[in-house]
Amino acid sequence: MKPRLISFKLCPFVQKAVLTLLHKGVDFDIEYIDLENPPGWFLELSPLGRVPVLQVGDEVLFESSVIVEYLDEVNPPSLHPTDPLKKAQNRSWIEFGNECLMNAFGLVMADDEAAWREQNDALLGKLDRLEQQLGDGPYFNGDALALVDLCYIPLFQRLQYCDEACPGPLDAHRHPKLQAWRAGLMELPVVARSTVPEIRDLYRRMMQMKGGYLGQRIDLGEG
Ligand SMILES: N[C@@H](CCC(=O)N[C@@H](CS)C(=O)NCC(=O)O)C(=O)O
Missing domain, CATH: 1.20.1050.10 (Glutathione S-transferase Yfyf (Class Pi); Chain A, domain 2)
Known part of the structure; x- marks a missing residue:
């Protein structure tokens, strides 16, 4: 299932997720929103009203560190040390x-x-x-x-x-x-x-x- 990342062009937290996706060669969609004027669908989706949000099918992940951990886990090999x-x-x-x-x-x-x-x-x-x-x-x-x-x-x-x-x-x-x-x-x-x-x-x-x-x-x- 192709993940969809909701982004704001300047956001460093979104960039963490993009770097992880690119490094692992994962195909993904990215949608940019204007954080000054966030669309209603985004406020519905994002519990804290922040980017990044990662949509995986009908599920939603938020918080960049959680998102990169998930991406690392489901796209082996892991980029973490094993110890x-x-x-x-x-x-x-x-x-x-x-x-x-x-x-x-x-x-x-x-x-x-x-x-x-x-x-x-x-x-x-x-x-x-x-x-x-x-x-x-x-x-x-x-x-x-x-x-x-x-x-x-x-x-x-x-x-x-x-x-x-x-x-x-x-x-x-x-x-x-x-x-x-x-x-x-x-x-x-x-x-x-x-x-x-x-x-x-x-x-x-x-x-x-x-x-x-x-x-x-x-x-x-x-x-
Ligand atoms: N702890 C969050 C921080 C995310 C964050 O602060 N994103 C900013 C954009 S760079 C945002 O969405 N700000 C909108 C707001 O706080 O209302 C993460 O790591 O994902």
């Missing part, structure tokens, strides 16, 4: 990535430099913890690409856009392992197909529309 403790740790760090995404959005929403700095400090503190978890790479667990790696790609992509507007979140001096991990992940061919092609422009427009500290620093004419 139960390692697998659970990977899941913990996937949740940690979701929290980092909230800080990334906080950067976009910050009204002024002080608010931006507060968010950036909170984010860098989390990235310090992540740095401590990383080994020699190239992936989170070492040689094998895992679900946890795919789940960090949306964060790294958005941090890149935020860092372009105001350098801060991506600090190779402070987080050398993390930056090497990030660079390797962003080169995966699946990344370009995991969003609409105009994602960078859309993200920059969104930052401008929010009109916060980052938005004011963006010149849409460049790059």
